[in-house]
Amino acid sequence: MPPWVDIVVKLTPAFITLVVGLIASLVAYLQHKTNSDKLRLDLFAKRLEAFEKLQQFFTGVLREGYVNDEALVVLAEARYKSRFLFGAEIEGYFDELWSKAVDMRGLRSRLYGSGSLPAGAERAAVCEQESALLKWQMEQMKTVHKHYAPYLRFKK
Numbered sequence: 001m002p003p004w005v006d007i008v009v010k011l012t013p014a015f016i017t018l019v020v021g022l023i024a025s026l027v028a029y030l031q032h033k034t035n036s037d038k039l040r041l042d043l044f045a046k047r048l049e050a051f052e053k054l055q056q057f058f059t060g061v062l063r064e065g066y067v068n069d070e071a072l073v074v075l076a077e078a079r080y081k082s083r084f085l086f087g088a089e090i091e092g093y094f095d096e097l098w099s100k101a102v103d104m105r106g107l108r109s110r111l112y113g114s115g116s117l118p119a120g121a122e123r124a125a126v127c128e129q130e131s132a133l134l135k136w137q138m139e140q141m142k143t144v145h146k147h148y149a150p151y152l153r154f155k156k
Contacts, residue, residue: 044152047085051148053078057101058141066134067104075101086151093147097140104133 057078060071079094107130110117117123 043085046081047148047151050078050081050085051144051152053081054097054144055141058137058144061101061134061137062141066108066130067101067137068108069105072101072105086148090147090151100133100136104130104137107133 053074057071057075060074061067064071075098079098082090082094107126110126111123111130117126
């Protein structure tokens with residue numbers, strides 16, 4: 001028997017082990033990549049759900065023309081859903097949205113609630129404040145995507 005046959009016989013198990021190891025490494029890498037993509041997709045879905053909840057708040061304010069109790073509940077839910085999904089900037093943004101929404105609700109109560117303000121300068125000033133806050137909310141509806149855009153990208 002030629003000497004190279006002896007070498008091939010001795011190296012064949014090592015070569016097979018190497019090929020099996022490479023295939024196992026490739027499978028492990030592909031599983032890791034798939035799991036990573038799945039995690040990013042799940043995170044994207046949760047973030048999109050929170051963003052859609054915020055859009056639901058804006059739509060309710062647009063439809064009604066003011067912040068009612070139902071809109072505050074929707075905003076609170078959007079805030080809750082967003083708390084751990086986004087960075088500190090979104091939490092700060094929600095603090096501002098919440099504060100202004102509560103202010104709008106309070107102004108509305110002063111205008112139309114029990115013991116509402118009578119016609120006059122004070123009522124006109126409260127109407128102006130409410131109108132300014134409504135305009136601010138509607139501006140937020142148009143620009144909110146800028147705050148969320150960095151978080152709603154699926155690509156790395």
